[in-house]
Amino acid sequence: MEELPSSGAIGAVRARELLADVSGIQRRTRRPTGLWPPLVVFGVVAVAGAPLGLAGPLAVNLWWIAAAPAAFSLTGWFFARQARRRGFESQSRRLPALAMASFAVGWAATFWLSAEVGLRNGLGWVLAVALGYLVWSWLARSVPVALVAVSLAIVGTVLALSPAPAWTVQLGVGAAMIIGGLVLRHGPEAR
Amino acid sequence: MTHPSQRLDNAVHQRTRLGILTVLAGATRVDFTFLRDTLALTDGNLSRNVTVLEAAGYIEVSKVFDGRRPRTWITVTPAGREALAAEVAALREIVATVERQSAPVLRPAPRAGTA
Numbered sequence: 237m238e239e240l241p242s243s244g245a246i247g248a249v250r251a252r253e254l255l256a257d258v259s260g261i262q263r264r265t266r267r268p269t270g271l272w273p274p275l276v277v278f279g280v281v282a283v284a285g286a287p288l289g290l291a292g293p294l295a296v297n298l299w300w301i302a303a304a305p306a307a308f309s310l311t312g313w314f315f316a317r318q319a320r321r322r323g324f325e326s327q328s329r330r331l332p333a334l335a336m337a338s339f340a341v342g343w344a345a346t347f348w349l350s351a352e353v354g355l356r357n358g359l360g361w362v363l364a365v366a367l368g369y370l371v372w373s374w375l376a377r378s379v380p381v382a383l384v385a386v387s388l389a390i391v392g393t394v395l396a397l398s399p400a401p402a403w404t405v406q407l408g409v410g411a412a413m414i415i416g417g418l419v420l421r422h423g424p425e426a427r
Numbered sequence: 428m429t430h431p432s433q434r435l436d437n438a439v440h441q442r443t444r445l446g447i448l449t450v451l452a453g454a455t456r457v458d459f460t461f462l463r464d465t466l467a468l469t470d471g472n473l474s475r476n477v478t479v480l481e482a483a484g485y486i487e488v489s490k491v492f493d494g495r496r497p498r499t500w501i502t503v504t505p506a507g508r509e510a511l512a513a514e515v516a517a518l519r520e521i522v523a524t525v526e527r528q529s530a531p532v533l534r535p536a537p538r539a540g541t542a
Binding site for chain 1: 442445446449450453454455456457458459460461462465466493498515518519521522524525526
């Protein structure tokens, strides 16, 4: 059992040490982990919906409207399962809020960029997802997550600017998301 | 006015127990094993400190079966959150008080030619 700190310099040194302990523990335990599920789930949705691009943008949009709620639910279930296995369950709203914000911004950006600037469908969405993952990588202090985000942005941009048919952009980006997610799942982020 | 160290709670003011409450405060519930590994403690050490915090009403312990695996989940109570916040505030005040006391007092420099 440790004693109460005495007043004066020794008390302050001890108090500083304890405060540093508290900050260190907070940093370690509240850092988001296991960021792979949204990449894999939304990557699968993107790949599965890519052939619909042959039928036109309306079919693709309808697919996303139908699939996105299911994908969010599945991602939420994955996170809950991870937290239970890890033994640290929290009600942090940061990750779901960021995920939904990225998705909404991406959706809006896709329409706005294609209508106003004539940018190809899907590029805005890819960049928003990549940006969302960059924010996550900062919150998680994770270099691998940042690398996945940058790779995703590069793959998406190259595909969107290439003369390839529009549906291949979604296919390529979806595949890149799945690969990125699996790399995180089995690589340094695996927990 | 009392010195902030007088406001420190014996049940909380100990490195391990402060660590336990800090981990728990950021979660809805935490597994015994996660706490043990995060704080680098032995089962016995963690168990003793958990008992002290539970007796003080700062945490609640529930033992459940996850499939066939027994698990011990630990939750911080509202009183535990308050105790942690009060402890951290008192520690900050101790540091601030001592820093104020040890700050150099600025005195005007003696003018040349004056005795």
